[in-house]
Each structure stands twice: as structure tokens, then as C-alpha cells.
Amino acid sequence: MLDSENFIDDIDYLADYYSWTDDDLADVMEQIVANPDEMGRYWIHLAAAHRAGYQQTRENNFMRLGQWLQLQEGV
Numbered sequence: 719m720l721d722s723e724n725f726i727d728d729i730d731y732l733a734d735y736y737s738w739t740d741d742d743l744a745d746v747m748e749q750i751v752a753n754p755d756e757m758g759r760y761w762i763h764l765a766a767a768h769r770a771g772y773q774q775t776r777e778n779n780f781m782r783l784g785q786w787l788q789l790q791e792g793v
Contacts (some may be wrong), residue, residue, distance in 0.1 A: 728765035735768055
């Protein structure tokens with residue numbers, strides 16, 4: 719999973735979306751190495767959610783990812 723081209727694309731997408739610095743990216747990679755299953759899933763879900771329209775805005779009270787994913791299940 720974590721070595722797949724799709725996963726690398728997801729990390730690249732998020733790095734661009736959030737304008738991550740090299741230090742930010744290094745921190746993300748450290749998180750993934752320390753806990754690959756949980757953090758790998760988190761970053762994959764976050765990238766997919768952003769591609770599907772997820773945003774944290776004042777209008778949605780800065781909705782958390784988990785809440786947004788639950789709302790999508792009802793769609």
C-alpha cells in the first residue's frame with residue numbers, strides 16, 4: 719500500500735494542496751514510518767476526501783475529516 723504509485727501520488731497531491739515545505743514532508747514521512755497502517759490510511763483518506771470536495775472552512779465550522787467521511791457514507 720505505502721509503496722504504491724497511488725500512495726505516492728496522494729502524498730504529492732497533499733504536499734501541493736497544503737504547500738508543504740521539505741520539513742513538513744519529512745514530518746509526514748516520519749509519521750508514516752512510525753505507524754504505517756494508521757497514518758498511511760489517514761493520508762490516503764485525506765487525499766481522496768480533498769479530491770471529492772472536502773475542505774475545512776469557517777462555513778462548515780472547520781469540519782474534521784472523520785465527520786466529513788461519515789456524512790459521505792449517507793450520500
